[in-house]
Amino acid sequence: MMALLVDVISWACIVVGAVFAVIGAVGILRLPDVFSRMHGAGIIDTLGAGLILVGLMFQAGFSLITVKLILIVVFVLYTSPTTTHALARAALNGGVNPLIERKEAGGDEPSEA
Amino acid sequence: MVHAISLAGVLCVLWLLLSGHFHEPLLLGPGVASVAAVVFIARRMDVVDREGHPIHLTWRALPYWPWLLWEIVKANIDVARVLVRRRMPTDISVINVKATQKSDVGQVVYANSITLTPGTVTIALDDNILTIHALTTSAAEGLNTGEMDRRVTAVEGSS
Numbered sequence: 001m002m003a004l005l006v007d008v009i010s011w012a013c014i015v016v017g018a019v020f021a022v023i024g025a026v027g028i029l030r031l032p033d034v035f036s037r038m039h040g041a042g043i044i045d046t047l048g049a050g051l052i053l054v055g056l057m058f059q060a061g062f063s064l065i066t067v068k069l070i071l072i073v074v075f076v077l078y079t080s081p082t083t084t085h086a087l088a089r090a091a092l093n094g095g096v097n098p099l100i101e102r103k104e105a106g107g108d109e110p111s112e113a
Numbered sequence: 114m115v116h117a118i119s120l121a122g123v124l125c126v127l128w129l130l131l132s133g134h135f136h137e138p139l140l141l142g143p144g145v146a147s148v149a150a151v152v153f154i155a156r157r158m159d160v161v162d163r164e165g166h167p168i169h170l171t172w173r174a175l176p177y178w179p180w181l182l183w184e185i186v187k188a189n190i191d192v193a194r195v196l197v198r199r200r201m202p203t204d205i206s207v208i209n210v211k212a213t214q215k216s217d218v219g220q221v222v223y224a225n226s227i228t229l230t231p232g233t234v235t236i237a238l239d240d241n242i243l244t245i246h247a248l249t250t251s252a253a254e255g256l257n258t259g260e261m262d263r264r265v266t267a268v269e270g271s272s
Contacts, residue, residue: 023193023196023197024193026197027193027196031196031201035205035234036203036205036248038234039234039248042229042231042234043196046189046229046231047193047231064130068130077229078225080228080229081225081228084234085228085236088234088235088236088246098205099205100207
């Protein structure tokens, strides 16, 4: 009974994570420019990969494998924003300007980086 | 020195957990040697200090993590909802936000937290002005309330 419950939770996490990964991938394809596509990639990095890994942790139970899975989550959470920022910075320096659909009403105009 | 000892401790725990060899002297010996070598090289590279190994943030960061994870979950659902619509109701804007953290580590934590939250990406960080690319109006407004900024400043503390 317990094993069944753990299996159900585990598969729920994996399936929901996979759905988020697919939505993120669809987002990468549909969004208009480099910078907005990073938002789609962000979904895959966080909830997509995260939920799949949590689901796998339930499969592994209390073991060293779970510790390794937790370490993977932590490293992904630290490295993915860093790489995203590097990508954004490279795009800006390469002369790509973000497509803007709305001018910020109260905020100041972003300085040209 | 405190940072070097802490780094050695973290590396030892990491080595043990990743290898799973707890009582085999033949393997533990080289493990200790590799930890010592890494700490030695890191010290020679001058990266083992408050910035490279910020142990003073550990305790105050503990309550921040669960809050950030919950924010990430909420933002994920918001952005996913936008992406699955037939006509995506995006409202892309680029806004400037001021970071109130004093240290570089604090500002990097803030910038990375923003990037980690879907819907907002930090595209530039100059002095203490963050340039943020926001996918929707609600994502931009969530940032303008400054709650995340306050919490990261609290993690940084007065030290």
